[in-house]
Amino acid sequence: MKQSSEKIGDSPTRLQQDLLGQIIGLIHQDGLRPGARLNENRLAQRLGVSRTPIRAALEHLAGGGYVERQPNRGMELLALPPEPDAAEPAEGGEDDLIVRIAHDRGRDLLPLDISETELMRIYGASRQIVRAALERLADLDIVERKAGYGWRFLDTLQDRSARLESYRFRMLIETAAIVEPGFTLRPDWAEVMRRDHEMALAAALAGQWGPSSSVGFFEMNAAFHEGIGDASGNRYLAAAIRRQNRLRRLSNYDWTHGVARVVVNCREHLEILERLEARDHQVAAALMRRHLDMASRLQPSFESKD
Amino acid sequence: MKQSSEKIGDSPTRLQQDLLGQIIGLIHQDGLRPGARLNENRLAQRLGVSRTPIRAALEHLAGGGYVERQPNRGMELLALPPEPDAAEPAEGGEDDLIVRIAHDRGRDLLPLDISETELMRIYGASRQIVRAALERLADLDIVERKAGYGWRFLDTLQDRSARLESYRFRMLIETAAIVEPGFTLRPDWAEVMRRDHEMALAAALAGQWGPSSSVGFFEMNAAFHEGIGDASGNRYLAAAIRRQNRLRRLSNYDWTHGVARVVVNCREHLEILERLEARDHQVAAALMRRHLDMASRLQPSFESKD
């Protein structure tokens, strides 16, 4: 048996899975056709890793029937593999746990003071995972180490004033980002954003709003604001916006404002986008300010959830 | 022997050391005199820990001769222990390592790509410490995980444009902090700040500037800016300012601008402080803007250090 000599087997690693997606992306980007050969060295170099995980990823692709190994001559492309949906929020147990902890604390399912081992029991996660999650939550000022043992929630989450402060902060930095002298929008990014928003808008208008749309909508939203930060040319503005999104991700994964608000949101984003493409930064900034100001006035209906 | 029953011995724990300092602080704050008794329960409650580490800390105080254990009646204060200097940058191996790594990378003593084990070898630290340091550096966008194994420096440090972006960002958020509607300065904080700055100013004018003054000066400086963030009443502004200081701490521990600049810096801070106390927020913000703008124009003389 030839297969047994390559020990690929069952589960692709995190890295291998990432590489798999990137390889597929490169295949499309380079416009390869069936019959083309995939050079391992070049892939390894372009993706910044060694050949080992590349080979494993290719082996997985072969398992799907998209490529075939030609002995001593490498992998040949048989069919174009479909592009996977980008940016799923990391199923496994890393960012996932952070969201779950924050969510459960928001519902008062977790006590204010809690120890690592207790969290390990509750979520069935290893100490390391729990630790990493707590560290990152601490970085967002959501928990803090107690002096001795254990951690304490700071309850920035359901805090009403925290929400307003967050919006005030965002109004400051996001408008500033838009009027930065070095602001330059990447045209391809704007294109993708427009398309995504128009699709979301159409879906919302058609009443297609499933329970899974919530996360996707949030991520599109986040990508919009982060893209503006990146375009500002100031890495600290960009980092601050990204940080705010990380914070919002913890409490905003379930959309509580209904479809009507989704429509408004998309339209406002599209309007800002238009102004940005027209280099009308002053108006775009004003629109952004109003966009955030309006959003800050919405009442999050927390309690009526289970 | 009575001592052997209490197993305190040699090395005070991190927690015990912290508590020791805090207990001393409370003794002074409460204005206790020799003869007073130190209640374990109350100390434990005020400091948010159990009695166990409190007892250990008190035992250490007894070792210094400042208190004495009266059997079954607790600790009696014999003499006022001296207040330790606050905010030493954590000798041990936590924050310390972060600064050292950043410093060495800034001097090009570390390669761009590096593995954890290599860092362990170089600094003789445990894997955990190195990991924690790298995670925090990653959080500041100074390193990033490579796809496979290892880490890569992003070199935000000696990057000239990063420096300017940082100052632009600070000009934005720190002036915004001052003009926040909820801005309220704690009078005691202002008092301490004024005193510290005047002392530093006097020392600088007298030409007393040792190699150790550098860190202390930086920390005073940082405390000033962070205090303004805290006074703003917006936790995200405060957090952003604190984060910028954390970043600056990595490259600014050695002051390269000479004593003259220390004098200017202190005077500007004192002027801002005055305006703030007079509730003259607009002018204070303008002064802050100019303060940062001037600082951003200084040329950091990097290379001439060893």
Added chain:
DNA sequence: GATTGTTTCATGGAGAAACGAAATACAATA
């Protein structure tokens, strides 16, 4: 009854060992 002294339990850190997987070096093949 309040406070200290003492014991017991739980927490989380340190260290070692084992393992899976990525990096690297080397051999084989076109």
Added chain:
DNA sequence: TATTGTATTTCGTTTCTCCATGAAACAATC
């Protein structure tokens, strides 16, 4: 020579146990 196939080395995660130490309960003392 360039590329793939294979073996070796290295890395970092996982998992385990051990143990100091902090939390909490209980007993003793004033």
